[in-house]
Amino acid sequence: MSQKRSLKVAIVGAGMSGLCMAAKLQDAGIDSFTIYEQADEVGGTWRDNTYPGLSCDVPSRFYSYSFRPNPDWSKFMSPGPEIHAYFRQVADERGIRRHIRFGTEVRSARYEDGQWLVTTAAGEESFDVLVTATGVLRVPRYPDIPGLETFAGPKFHSSRWDHSVSLPDKRIGLIGTGSTGVQITAELGGKVRELKIFQRTPQWVFPTPNLRYSRLTKAMLARWPVLNKVGYRFWQAYIENASLGRATVEAGWQRRWLSAMCRWNLRLSVRDRELRRRLTPDYRAMCKRQVLAGHYYQAIQRPGVCLVSEAIDHVQPAGVVTDGVLHELDVLVLATGFDAHAYVHPIELVGENGLTLDEAWADGPHAYRSVAVPGFPNLFMLMGPHSPVGNQSLVIIAENQADYAMWWINEMRAGRVASAAPTEAATKDYNESMKAAMPQTIWVTGCKSWYLGKDGLPELFPWRPVRHRELLRTPETSHFDVRTA
Ligand code: NAP
Numbered sequence: 001m002s003q004k005r006s007l008k009v010a011i012v013g014a015g016m017s018g019l020c021m022a023a024k025l026q027d028a029g030i031d032s033f034t035i036y037e038q039a040d041e042v043g044g045t046w047r048d049n050t051y052p053g054l055s056c057d058v059p060s061r062f063y064s065y066s067f068r069p070n071p072d073w074s075k076f077m078s079p080g081p082e083i084h085a086y087f088r089q090v091a092d093e094r095g096i097r098r099h100i101r102f103g104t105e106v107r108s109a110r111y112e113d114g115q116w117l118v119t120t121a122a123g124e125e126s127f128d129v130l131v132t133a134t135g136v137l138r139v140p141r142y143p144d145i146p147g148l149e150t151f152a153g154p155k156f157h158s159s160r161w162d163h164s165v166s167l168p169d170k171r172i173g174l175i176g177t178g179s180t181g182v183q184i185t186a187e188l189g190g191k192v193r194e195l196k197i198f199q200r201t202p203q204w205v206f207p208t209p210n211l212r213y214s215r216l217t218k219a220m221l222a223r224w225p226v227l228n229k230v231g232y233r234f235w236q237a238y239i240e241n242a243s244l245g246r247a248t249v250e251a252g253w254q255r256r257w258l259s260a261m262c263r264w265n266l267r268l269s270v271r272d273r274e275l276r277r278r279l280t281p282d283y284r285a286m287c288k289r290q291v292l293a294g295h296y297y298q299a300i301q302r303p304g305v306c307l308v309s310e311a312i313d314h315v316q317p318a319g320v321v322t323d324g325v326l327h328e329l330d331v332l333v334l335a336t337g338f339d340a341h342a343y344v345h346p347i348e349l350v351g352e353n354g355l356t357l358d359e360a361w362a363d364g365p366h367a368y369r370s371v372a373v374p375g376f377p378n379l380f381m382l383m384g385p386h387s388p389v390g391n392q393s394l395v396i397i398a399e400n401q402a403d404y405a406m407w408w409i410n411e412m413r414a415g416r417v418a419s420a421a422p423t424e425a426a427t428k429d430y431n432e433s434m435k436a437a438m439p440q441t442i443w444v445t446g447c448k449s450w451y452l453g454k455d456g457l458p459e460l461f462p463w464r465p466v467r468h469r470e471l472l473r474t475p476e477t478s479h480f481d482v483r484t485a
Contacts, residue, residue, distance in 0.1 A: 004414065004415075005413050005415050006032060007030065007032065007128045007409060008033070008034075008128050008129075009025060009030065009034075009128065010118050010127040010130050011034070011035045011036070011131045012106050012130070012132045012133060012134055012347065013044060013134045014133075015043060015087075015135050016044055016087060016398060017133035017382035017398040018035055018044070018131075018133035018382070019090055020065060020395070020398040021131050021133055021382060021398075021402045022035060022096045023065070023068075023096070024403065025406070026096075028409070033099055034100075034101060034127075035099050036104050036105075036120065038104065038106075039103070042087055042088055042091045042097070042100070045137060046083045046084040046087060049080060049159045050163065051080075051161045051184055051333075051335075053183040053185075053186055053188070054081075054183060055075070055078060055079045055183065055210065056083055057208065057291075057292040057391075059239075060073040060078040061232055062232050062236050062393045063077075063078075063393045063395055064086070064232070067399075070086055070228075071218055071221035071222040071225070075210050075212050075213065076209075076212075076213070104122065105121070108347060108349070109130055109347065109349050111350065114419055129379075129405075129412070130379050132349075132381045132384075133398075134343065134347075134383075135383060136383050136387075137450075139345070140158075140160065140336075140337075141336055142157065142334060142336065145314065145315055146315070147316050150317050151319075153329065154331050155331070155332040155334070156332075158180045158336075159180075159338070167188065167191075168191060168193065170192055170194075171194040171328060172192050172194065172331045173320050174195060174197050174333045174335060175198045175332070175334050175336055176198075176200075176336045176337065177200075177203050178335065178337055179289065179292075179293075182291050184333065184335060185197055185296055185299050185300060186295040187299075188299075189302045189304075190305060194304050194306070195305045196320075196327050197308065198308050198322075199308065200312075201447075201448070202278065203288065204259075204262040204263075204286070204288075204290065205262060205266070205297065206258060206285070206292045207265040207269075207294065208292040208293060209294045236396065239392065239393070240464060240465045242254055245391075245465045246464055247286060247442070248390055248391070248441060248443065249441050249442075250440065250464070258286060258290075262285040269297035270300075275301070278307060278309040279300075283445065284442060284445050286442045286443075287443060287445050287449065288448075288451075290391050292391070308322055308327060337450055340450040341454075343365055343381070344381075351379070351421075352376070352377065355376075357373070357376070360375055360376070364385075364453045364459075365453070365459060366431050367381060367384040367427070368427040368479065369422075369430060369468075369471045370384045370387040370388075370468070370472075372420075372480075374423060374424045375424075377419040378412075378420065378421070379421070380404070380408070381401075382398050382401045383397070383398065383401070384401075386460060388460065388465050390443075390451070392465060397468070400468065401472065407474075408475065417484065418485045420480045420482045420483070423479060423481055426479035434461070438457050438458060441458060441460070441462050444457070
């Protein structure tokens with residue numbers, strides 16, 4: 001048997017993707033990896049987001065690692081704390097924690113003499129391979145509203161929830177009606193003294209009841225693990241073929257059906273014509289990231305809940321002012337989203353010949369098949385540019401991308417490859433074919449959303465999820481500059 005080369009791998013981030021990469025390395029028998037994590041716990045977005053009402057809006061049976069089914073999910077779409085517990089459990093079960101440097105922020109990573117030199121406050125360490133797993137929606141976006149800083153009461157971003165503030169007796173202002181604002185509304189509506197929802201743009205809402213799994217179902221899933229697999233495959237097939245995975249990128253009955261369901265949901269749930277008018281978007285369903293929720297419209301109509309659809313003029317110490325009206329508030333919640341284009345920022349990545357990632361991406365973030373960047377050998381990105389991150393399970397995407405990285409890592413271990421980076425030509429061809437496919441997607445039909453890059457085109461994968469898997473299944477080595485030892 002040939003001797004395998006020992007490789008050192010650095011992973012940045014111990015969220016869902018970073019843990020996934022770690023598990024894949026372990027499964028291949030590689031123990032020489034280090035995960036850098038700036039926080040003091042694993043879980044990424046599920047650690048940072050703790051707002052009331054937080055849950056996944058992808059069925060949990062499918063929002064799980066394929067290699068670690070979970071028969072214990074409490075609900076069809078499980079609450080955030082349960083999902084965070086799942087990732088903590090995976091880290092514990094697999095002994096991944098001993099590889100993690102908690103509280104360690106990567107400042108820069110530089111490719112020199114065939115090695116990645118990773119710099120943290122503690123110094124520099126070299127690795128053969130660098131995997132970035134820094135997540136998609138990590139950097140909170142604060143709104144640029146005049147006077148916001150003057151607000152006298154507690155004020156926080158939805159992903160930095162201040163749990164020391166008691167809510168039931170408060171008048172709460174909620175800015176933002178994306179997936180987060182909708183979940184907060186559904187949870188808090190009717191349970192606090194007053195909830196004022198400041199809506200800049202209405203959202204289409206796809207009705208999604210969230211049923212609880214019975215004890216019997218959980219017991220059956222634990223007894224016969226194959227049932228988890230069946231559930232996983234069922235929801236995967238449904239989402240990818242009969243629902244959003246297809247409807248967003250192809251015209252067809254799936255698009256018509258989903259749009260009709262959103263329209264009917266609004267019509268049947270909101271009888272008051274004036275309120276319905278204010279809740280009706282002037283763009284097509286799914287153009288923004290589709291909101292899926294069970295009780296949003298009901299919550300908006302509960303006592304003490306008020307939808308404010310007039311534009312915010314400014315904030316003052318006592319509250320939010322819209323067209324001359326002061327809405328007095330005790331607490332202000334900013335559910336105003338994230339910088340979806342941050343990727344690895346603020347880490348400075350420097351590839352071959354001193355090329356920085358900022359320079360390489362001067363015209364906007366782009367990658368080869370979402371995972372690799374020309375001029376940056378042995379760098380693999382999980383959830384890189386144009387990953388299919390819309391209304392999908394990001395877990396299966398991370399697994400596919402990690403498997404792709406593993407293919408190259410195994411070639412390196414076997415000594416057949418010393419370094420590999422995609423060619424400029426292959427990357428350009430790939431990005432041009434994506435650009436050509438964008439007009440068929442629903443994301444370009446006339447709305448503003450975090451999907452759109454600075455060129456106005458979506459930074460999303462414009463084909464069905466199966467195509468992403470196919471593109472990553474077997475690397476086309478002719479698309480790479482491959483160096484041997
Ligand atoms: P978002 O979708 O970007 O929504 C931000 C909201 O804030 C929008 O309603 C936006 O209005 C509003 N806003 C921003 N700046 C404003 C300003 N200056 N004045 C007034 N309103 C302003 O952010 P998000 O709701 O946090 O969701 C982000 C993503 O996180 C989702 O799309 C989804 O991918 C993910 N997420 C997933 C789940 C899940 O269950 N899996 C749950 C929550 C979030 P405009 O629409 O006018 O821009």
